[in-house]
Amino acid sequence: MGQIIVVGAGQAGASLVAKLRAQGCEDAITLIGEEPVPPYQRPPLSKAYLLGEMARERLYLRPESFYAEQGIALRTGTGVAAIDPEARHVTLTTGEVLPFDQLALTTGSSPIRLPAAIGGDLGGVYTVRGLADVDAMTGEFSEGRRVLIVGGGYIGLEAAAVAAKKGLQVTLVEMAPRILQRVAAPETADFFRTLHRSHGVDLREGVGLDRLTGEGRVAAAELSDGSRLEVDFVIVGIGIRPNTALAEAAGLAIENGIRTDAQGRTSAADIWAAGDCASFPYRGGRIRLESVPNAIDQAEVVAANMLGAGQAYEATPWFWSDQYDVKLQITGLNAGYDRVIRRPGAKEGTGSHWYYAGEQLLSVDAMSDPRAYMVAKKVLDAGGSIPAEAAADPDADLKIYMRR
Template identity: 70%
Template sequence: MSHVIVVGAGQAGASLVARLRAKGFDGRITLIGEEPFPPYQRPPLSKAYLLGEMERERLYLRPESYYAENDIDLRLGAPVTEIDADAQTVTVAGETLGYDDLVFATGSEPRRLPAAIGGDLDGVLLVRGLRDVDAMGPRFARGARVLIVGGGYIGLEAAAVAAKRGLSVTLVEMAERILQRVAAPETSAYFRALHTAHGVDIREGVGLDHLTGTDGAVTGAVLTDGSSLELDFVLVGVGILPHTALAQAAGVTIENGIKTDAHGRTSVANIWAAGDCASFPWRGQQLRLESVGNAIDQAECVADNILGAECAYDAKPWFWSDQYDVKLQIAGLSTGYDRIVVREGDGDTVSHWYFSGETLLAIDAMNDPRSYMVGKRLIEAGKSPSPEAVRDTSTDLKALLKA
């Protein structure tokens, strides 16, 4: 009987095993996760769950009973210790399992602050897993002083939760502006104004020099501009790295993550990869996407290919972020843009359209689901409306799809 082992019980791993069963695969499936929880959603961790608006069980992608009912051997709290690609075996919790196909869905891990600047002090926290958020929850008490290091989406989402809970929030971003790596200056300005209006002290072009502590616990920070802060805790959101150590040890080629071909195959026979950890060919580059949509779509494509479909993965990038009462929806990838077109809507509705010349690359839509859906469909269809038509609020958005 054929045996598929999936290492990593996150969104990609869970989507892959469900797809195998839905497509009629009747062999053995083993899903291995390091955490003691069944596969769960990560995006709500730094939003609704941290705010106390979502129960833990609602985070789970499927009821735990689903796996037994579908004859999926779910092994939790069980880190893999060795992979022998020649023998096609995986060692987990002291047991060696043989596989016919192995999938890395190991996700990513957050960058940590160096111990040399106080990164190992108690009260220096990461926003990544369920245990991380459970540990930080009690610290979110009204009036507590928190420093957030990093002005990307994770840092800004945590800042929004902290501000809503009544904490004193300072956010530092070493780059010239928040969201510099992923968004246009117009989108950065929008969210800077939003957070400032909610009392967040945003300091751009300023980094963390070092943390200070007493009895092993963080009590303050010294910033690169020489200023200092008294603190109760620190949240670190300075990006993530693909989890590639197991794949590398198994002899798999690493390039911006676990390198795969268009079908999800790695450089080693019978080994595949999907999700945050995997890079794949896309428009002349080896692209890696960190998003729920990619984790699901790529994992399902790999599952189909394990079953012999030979379908190439066609990425359709989309992302979202919730901050206060603003829902940001993003479609496409903005890399290489040279022009931003702003489309104003009613109230706080606005969208930013990224163009390279006359070609539409991406859209950021703030509380503007109509613009997002139209922009997403245009990008996926390879259509580019005229920038002037986008800016003109009298233009019927749906008409752009028919042009």
């Protein structure tokens, strides 16, 4: 019987080991995670869980008993210090050495933190990534307190929405000219800017953070426009980086993540990678996707390939974000778009933005408009397109393009 080790007990790691067993793998499987809890969902952390609307146990992807029942050795609260691809073993932070026949890296990503030089190490400064992060900040969310959100991407906007709903005084700063600068069109940014301001968020674009000040704990923020804010705590949402240190130290190829081929193989024999940490071929280039759907789908393909399937991973990107009562659903990737078409939704405050490169539909942002999202997703997943004039016409029946 062989030995399979999976390093990283997040969404990708949990999906991978479950798929191995579901496909009849009889090898010994060990899933190693640094956090002291079973694999859990991350998206609800900054929404339902932070709002107190979801119990911790509901976050768990599967009951802890599942792993024992499936013969999966779940090692929580355990770190991996090193990988030796030639000797085919991993060394744990405890000094224990575990041999492997196949190894999968699902090490995920980590939030970018503020430098200590500008006050990033002060008490009361948080990131939103893991369960411990959210547990640590939960006590801060009392009505009337003042929070500064640094970063106008989806994580920052979601945190701002939760804080505003709980009655806090919220200021959000984004050093780029507008929110969602790197991920969405100005039209989508306009929609969410209006939404947040309507809920009382003091949203400041083109304004960066110079430094945080306080005696051991943050008390104020000095901004790039010369203004100063008194704050009770700070949430930082300025992006994430793939966790590649283990792979890099082991000599694996790195290219905006752990470089893999179309099947999920790394540059080392019998070592695979999936999820946030992995970059893979996509439409003549190479991408890395930071999303739950990708973590699940890619991990399941890698699991099949570890058992000899020889299947290329065909990514069908989709994402979502919940802010207030708006559900944003995104399908496709908008890189390279040259125009955006707005399609009104059936109700006020809803609608969708359609990204085109020439006549080709690339991506859609749907704001509480599930019909537009589902049609666009099915068409894009099938490699098709929808004429821009049809997308712009609210009376046009777009379903006809799902059959082409």
